[in-house]
Amino acid sequence: MGFYKNPIIPGMAPDPSIIRVDNDYYIATSTFHWTPAVQIFHSTDLINWRLISHALTQHEVDLRGTNTPAGIWAPHLSYDKETKQYWLAYSHMQNMAGREFNSDSYAMYADSITGPWSKPIYLTSIGFDPAIFHDENGIHYISILEWETRTGHQAPGNIVIAEVDLEHGGIKGNWHRVTKGFTTRGCAEAPQIYKHANYYYLLLAAGGTGYAHGVEIGRSKNIFGPYEPNPTGEPIITSSPHHLFSLGDPDSGHFEMYNPHSVMQKAGHGSLVETSNGEWYIAHLMSRPLPGKKLNPLGRETSLQKMKWTAAGWLTMADGSNLAKLEFEGMSNKKHVVQDFALSDIKDNFDKNNYDCRFMTPYREQKQTWTNTIEHPGFLRIYGGNSFFSQVNPAIMATRATSLNYTVQTAVRFSPNHYSQTAGLGLYYDSNNWFYAHLGLSDKEDVTALKVLQAKLGERIDDMFIEVKIPSDSVELKINYRLGIAKVFYRCMNSHTWQLLVDGIDVSYLSDEGVNGEPGEVGGFTGLFNFIGAVDAYQHESYADFDYYKVKNHME
Template identity: 70%
Template sequence: MTTIQNPIIPGMAPDPSIIRVEDTYYIATSTFHWNPAIQIFQSKDLANWELIDYALKNGEVNLRGTNTPAGIWAPHLSYDPATKKYWLAYSHMVNMAGREFNSDSYAIWADDIKGPWSEPIFLTAIGFDPAIFHDENGKHYLAILEWETRQGYQAPGHIVIAEVDLENGGITGEWHRINHGFTTRGCAEAPQIYKRNDYYYLLIAAGGTGYGHGVEIGRSKNVLGPYEPHPSGEPIVTSSPRHLFSLGDPDAGHFEMYNPNSVMQKAGHGSLVETTTGEWYMPHLMSRPLEGTLLNPLGRETSIQKMHWTEDGWLEMADGSNLAKMTVEGIDGLSIDGTNTHEIKDEFVSAYSLHFMTPYRNQEQKWVNTTERPGYLRIHGENSFFSQINPAIMATRATSFGYEVQTKVAFQPDHYSETAGVGLYYDSNNWLYLHLTYSEEQEATILTVLQAKRGERIEYSNHRFIVKEEALELKIRYKHGTADLMYRQDEEWELFVEGIDVSYLSDEGVNGEPGEIGGFTALFNFIGSVDAHQRDSYADFDYYYVTNI
């Protein structure tokens, strides 16, 4: 028997939506304020997943000015066997202030999972988390959360379903509200429709995105409902299986639902796939808090559970429980070859790694490329890292509680507003930056540190080191919420700053939108440059390594 180890996609990989086409599995995940948008992963065994592309990578969305944790939410991946087209539905959350949650939902399609994808087709602005269902009769349906803002009404809203015109966009019939009778945890969202035998099954996320999260299910003989609840009256997958009644409560945290007996927390928001062998699995999001805390720096990751259907036609976990596990039985008869370490080694030989993402703005040749100096990644400095407009940042997802991020940077600043280096990043208000800059007092390039903590600028004025060479190697060692900063000018690494508390670079530690509990994105590692002077400076990075320790 083979075993799958969770999480199958560590680091920021939330809201997984899975499909199988022939013998290949694909998962799409949320990306929020990061570009390119909508990660697409591929696997042959459900255990090892490779990032193969992004769906929105050609300027289809403008994420400048996006507040945490808005942006691109909950992509839903589907495949229409009648037309052999891949479909992606997604929400662009443009405002969360006042809990208004203004979100526009779109669909795109492609003949190949790697695109090219169509221009976005507008679907609705009624809410978020859209999912497309392709029925056997050729009709298509859209399920989504209808967001509610009025006092005294069901919070945060209702699941609604309507027939949708995929060629021209828009809803062709009336919205049908689905009674929330099959959830007591409330915060129903992420609806997805599946059909098996004579039943339509409606899968939802419930309990909010925090510690009370779970996956619930209902079924109906009619795609538009009404849907009867699972006989247990509880989630079919969760990391906190004790009963929670929070219907009408918009709270997404539910810290009281933390399960001290489980490594995995926040299990919920799942999607369903059948293997070629007739087995069923459910990828879902999860989190792993730092030991002794309720802080989750790696954000919401993707895990998977093995499922099965009962004799009376209900879906449940294969072991008969509803408690999500860290290890899962693999596909019968299919060997699992090795495991992905998720380490990164990029020496910029001809291009840069697909894993690099940029907050708020698009990656464009004019500010980042490997062509101006072959063998190096050149980053032209732009806005301060407090900016949500044009920060010059190239970042990769943190995927482990212990790792080192290392680079070598050549940089010749001539003004204190020109900087380049390496760092840890959550969003524009929360980051740590080990960097080179110019000192007027020393009339030389120096190494120093700048930090942003919930919007506060923290300058390490007592840490200055004169850089005598053209290039300097830099390293950050991250270990369970603390960071050691190092440099190497000769043969040996020198410790620059030790034991900085960066545990706040986590979903619960940052200052998200008012009324929200921080964010739900994740920690990233980055290299980048700033030029708030003449916009004429650039930094050349020789390599970029992320190594687990």
């Protein structure tokens, strides 16, 4: 037993879907415009989680041109005990302009959680956040949000359920509209079905993805309803337990619901799991804003809360409240479990054929034609691509930021011969918002120099007065990030002393609320990444060799 700290998966790990198979626990999370898509984490104790694979790795989806925060949304894991197969449902959000939210939903199956997964099976385009329920009688159902676009109708729409054809795709029969939510918070989405004590329980996310977010629940004897709302009339988990009437609001940040007494904010979008000894937990998303600000650089992270069933058959937090906590009680049959926070640190010397699986790429797929450890053993070679403003082919290898206080460091060798060729280290949110310390040609084009470049809300910010000559074409770079402020250091090869390149750069805008997402949206909801990368808008021929990459988290 014991108490453990949230988040259990720090950094961008939103919309967690949790399952147990025997004594193993798995969580799938959203990845949006990042590839490979759909992160899958594993644990045996619910405390320590490790990324073990991604689900979409075989060209199943093309995310080039994806606007923030569209892409791959809300994956849902399930396990069919009859066939002993894992199932994964997900939405590909392709358009959010005009509040149309055009999304196609698919399902995949595999005999192993690490794949190989089947080709995607098309399910529907009615909305987003699909979940599959395998009933005891062998019938399979899909629950999803039916997105509402009609003027004068309550947004975002109805939660609908139908029998699903997992063999051929699509649904059987008709959709059944079952609810628009179980509280007055509105914006009901992410419906998931569970069966307990002869009831079907429908778990929903509510209140929007901002500070009013929460988890709510209803139940029915019939899978198609009618569903009885939780009698409290409030979410069973939230960071902001004050009553809110927000019906008809399709989604918003709800900044008025920010809870000044809580480090954890935005708790919501949960998924339920029963342990082997009959205890219950919910994995849910959360955020940690910068102190004194309503900016969340780390995006939405994954946390855990212990739950219990009341005598009346309703689910509640173990302490009887509905306020999400930064600490949770561990399983009673697990003794002396140590929470290993070092799992979030990264150190890759690129001395193997495969680099760290935590590297992700915005928009484009990772391919050996532009990033590999084969051509120069002991280094990660990255061929320059489009500028980082591109949503098509930027050459970026990135990892999720998992702390509000950390250091990211690398060593790079690069010999540019045109002013549009660069390589270096940086911080990245999306194509419109990033910070980049890089090698490139000096302004006079006579020597390699170290410079900085920044993108903020789509504006290119070039500090022409920061230029340090690097005659060896090799340099170590280090960025210290603390609470939204960045310092950049460099060290020439054969030197033991770090030199300050630039100090006090405000990069707090690299956060969910600080970026310019789709028109009508409150920024994004993905999260900050650290990256190494290269640009070649000349001939796409130059490359950079990175000797190592490491991220060290510090006490916050």
